[in-house]
Amino acid sequence: MSNFNFGFEDFEDFKDDSRLEDLAAHFERDGHSIYFDSDTLEELASYYFEQGRFEESLRVVDRSLEIHPYSSDGWMRRGILLNNMGRHAEALDAYDRALELNPTDLETMVNRGITLDSLDEPARAMEAYEDALRLDPFNEEALFNKGVTLERLNRLAEAIAVFRTCADINPEHPEVWYELGFCFDRLGKEAESVEAYDKHLDIDPYSNDAWYNRGIVMNRMGRYREAVDSYDMAIVIADDFASAHYNRGNALANLGELKEAIQSYKRVLEIEGNDAATCYNIALAFEELKLYESAIHYFEKAIEADDSYAEAWYGLGCCYDALEKFEDALTFFNRAVVLNPETADFWHAKADCAYNLGRLAESINAYRTVIKMTPQNRDAWMDFAETLFEAGQLEEALEAYGHTLKLQPDSAEAYLSQARTHLAMGNADESVRSMKMAFGLDPSQKEQLSMTHPELYGDQKIRRLLGLDR
Numbered sequence: 378m379s380n381f382n383f384g385f386e387d388f389e390d391f392k393d394d395s396r397l398e399d400l401a402a403h404f405e406r407d408g409h410s411i412y413f414d415s416d417t418l419e420e421l422a423s424y425y426f427e428q429g430r431f432e433e434s435l436r437v438v439d440r441s442l443e444i445h446p447y448s449s450d451g452w453m454r455r456g457i458l459l460n461n462m463g464r465h466a467e468a469l470d471a472y473d474r475a476l477e478l479n480p481t482d483l484e485t486m487v488n489r490g491i492t493l494d495s496l497d498e499p500a501r502a503m504e505a506y507e508d509a510l511r512l513d514p515f516n517e518e519a520l521f522n523k524g525v526t527l528e529r530l531n532r533l534a535e536a537i538a539v540f541r542t543c544a545d546i547n548p549e550h551p552e553v554w555y556e557l558g559f560c561f562d563r564l565g566k567e568a569e570s571v572e573a574y575d576k577h578l579d580i581d582p583y584s585n586d587a588w589y590n591r592g593i594v595m596n597r598m599g600r601y602r603e604a605v606d607s608y609d610m611a612i613v614i615a616d617d618f619a620s621a622h623y624n625r626g627n628a629l630a631n632l633g634e635l636k637e638a639i640q641s642y643k644r645v646l647e648i649e650g651n652d653a654a655t656c657y658n659i660a661l662a663f664e665e666l667k668l669y670e671s672a673i674h675y676f677e678k679a680i681e682a683d684d685s686y687a688e689a690w691y692g693l694g695c696c697y698d699a700l701e702k703f704e705d706a707l708t709f710f711n712r713a714v715v716l717n718p719e720t721a722d723f724w725h726a727k728a729d730c731a732y733n734l735g736r737l738a739e740s741i742n743a744y745r746t747v748i749k750m751t752p753q754n755r756d757a758w759m760d761f762a763e764t765l766f767e768a769g770q771l772e773e774a775l776e777a778y779g780h781t782l783k784l785q786p787d788s789a790e791a792y793l794s795q796a797r798t799h800l801a802m803g804n805a806d807e808s809v810r811s812m813k814m815a816f817g818l819d820p821s822q823k824e825q826l827s828m829t830h831p832e833l834y835g836d837q838k839i840r841r842l843l844g845l846d847r
Contacts, residue, residue: 415441415444415445418437418438418440418441418444419441421437422434422437422438422441422454425437426458431458431461431462432462434458435455435458435459435462438451438454438455438458439455442455447478448478449474449475449476449478449479449482449485450475452471452472452474452475452478452485453471453472453475453482453484453485453488455468455471456468456469456471456472456475456485456488456489456492457488459471460488460491460492460495465492465495465496466496468492469489469492469493469496472485472488472489472492473489476489481512483509483512483513483516483518483519484518486505486506486508486509486512486519487505487506487509487516487518487519487522489505490502490503490504490505490506490509490519490522490523490526491522493505494522494525494526494529499526499529499530502522502526503523503526503527506519506520506522506523506526507523510523515542515546517543517546517547517550520539520542520543520546521539521540521543521550521552521553521556523539524536524537524539524540524543524553524556525556527539528556528559528560533560533563533564534564536556536560537557537560537561537564540553540556540557540560541557544557548576549580550580551577551580551581551584552577554573554574554576554577554580555573555574555577555584555586555587555590557569557570557573558570558571558573558574558577558587558590558591558594559590561573562590562593562594567594567597567598568598570594571591571594571595571598574587574590574591574594575591578591583614584614585610585611585612585614585615585618585621586611588607588608588610588611588614588621589607589608589611589618589620589621589624591607592604592605592606592607592608592611592621592624592625592628593624595607595628596624596627596628596631599631601628601629601631601632602628602632604624604625604628605625605628605629605632608621608622608624608625608628609625612625617648619644619645619648619649622641622642622644622645622648623641623642623645623654623655623658625638625641626638626639626641626642626645626655626658627658629641630658630661630662635662635663635665635666636662636666638658638662639659639662639663642655642658642659642662643659651678651681651682652682653679653680653682653683653686653689654679656675656676656678656679656682656689657675657676657679657686657688657689657692659675660672660673660674660675660676660678660679660689660692661692663675664692664695664696664699667699669696669699669700672692672696673693673696673697676689676690676692676693676696677693679692680693685716686716687712687713687716687717687720687723688713688717690709690710690712690713690716691709691710691713691720691722691723691726693706693709694706694707694708694709694710694713694726694730695726697709698726698729698730698733703730703733703734704734706730707727707730707731707734710723710726710727710730711727713726713727714727719750721746721747721750721751721754721757724743724744724746724747724750725743725744725747725754725756725757725760727743728740728741728743728744728747728760728761728764729760731743732760732764732767737764737767737768738768740764741761741764741765741768741770744757744760744761744764745761747761748761748780753784755781755784755785755788758777758780758781758784759777759778759781759788759790759791759794761777762774762777762778762780762781762791762794762798763794765777766794766797766798766801771798771801771802772802774798775795775798775799775802778791778794778795778798779795782795787818788818789814789815789816789818789819789822790815792811792812792814792815792818793811793812793815793822793830793833795811796808796809796811796812796815796830796833797830797832797833799811800832800833800836800839805836805838805839808833808839809839812833812839
């Protein structure tokens with residue numbers, strides 16, 4: 378929508394709703410058969426425009442142009458209306474007619490630029506703004522809309538420079554500070570973004586969008602409490618602002634205030650209905666609270682809304698795994714893997730669950746996938762090695778422990794597991810070497826050996842070589 382008044386700047390000073398309603402009824406009934414003077418038509422067009430009744434306003438403007446076809450203001454108003462109606466090509470024709478009649482009309486030049494921008498012709502829009510700025514280098518509206526077009530072109534540093542000039546001309550222009558806040562945020566300059574939004578809010582404290590954007594930036598800065606406060610302000614102004622409730626929930630979850638986060642997410646569901654991402658976040662909060670049945674309910678609701686939501690299937694698996702219902706858990710992990718086979722965490726969970734069910738071959742295959750996808754994953758290599766040992770695949774287990782120790786050479790646990798494997802293969806000397814490495818890294822392991830690795834502690838040759846009986 379145009380940033381300019383439709384053309385009747387003192388409309389609020391004299392409008393009389395009942396008189397205007399009568400005039401409108403009179404025009405709609407007899408408009409083409411009786412005379413209306415120019416002032417009345419202008420007043421009536423503004424009345425319709427203020428109400429968003431653009432078709433009626435256009436009829437009045439067209440009637441006025443029948444009487445005064447050489448009115449540049451009339452053609453400009455026609456262009457504004459057509460632009461607001463989405464009829465951009467016709468709006469351009471109207472502006473061109475206006476400029477033929479008055480080639481130096483700044484307002485028409487800027488509105489023409491706005492329409493060109495709407496037509497996704499930013500280069501021509503910039504030319505229109507530059508035409509206006511050549512006549513008046515400090516024209517506030519030309520500068521502001523030039524900044525908006527630069528912003529759309531992702532030329533953010535240039536946009537900021539233009540908006541700063543606007544702010545110098547009129548520091549009380551709220552939208553300038555709003556756009557500055559947005560540009561700074563896009564450039565990752567969070568402190569400057571918050572400062573700009575604060576200046577916007579000093580001028581327009583009831584701007585729920587600005588409070589919301591401020592909350593987004595605060596959340597990104599890790600200032601979660603201030604983010605919540607900003608979202609609260611947005612919600613006070615517009616209680617049905619679903620995105621504010623949702624992001625308030627995220628900020629509260631970041632603060633560990635999970636029960637209150639759940640209430641924010643539930644408010645989103647009241648406003649928007651069953652939303653997959655919101656149900657998923659509620660489920661995550663319940664899962665973190667170890668309220669697994671409630672978590673399962675909301676993971677299922679997320680899947681009802683979007684049955685391809687792999688993370689929700691994975692979440693179901695995690696809950697059933699926590700409840701030690703491993704068969705169900707494995708079913709859900711398998712579904713997650715099918716939906717998103719590129720996520721290593723899904724394969725790792727499947728591998729762990731299959732291990733818990735004693736399905737060692739299935740577990741080993743899943744671990745192979747994990748280490749192929751994330752070869753630096755120390756935990757996966759360790760789990761893979763342990764499972765191979767359990768399956769009696771000792772040579773490969775030994776190799777996997779070696780990979781684990783390359784990634785984590787200070788792991789006493791990995792050295793002890795390596796020692797156990799060497800012993801099972803009959804390599805007592807190698808087993809002792811691995812155990813000595815473990816004890817060097819963590820001397821307490823020697824004292825605990827009888828409990829943690831009784832098969833090592835109970836081997837007579839190992840006891841002799843380590844001098845455990847002295």
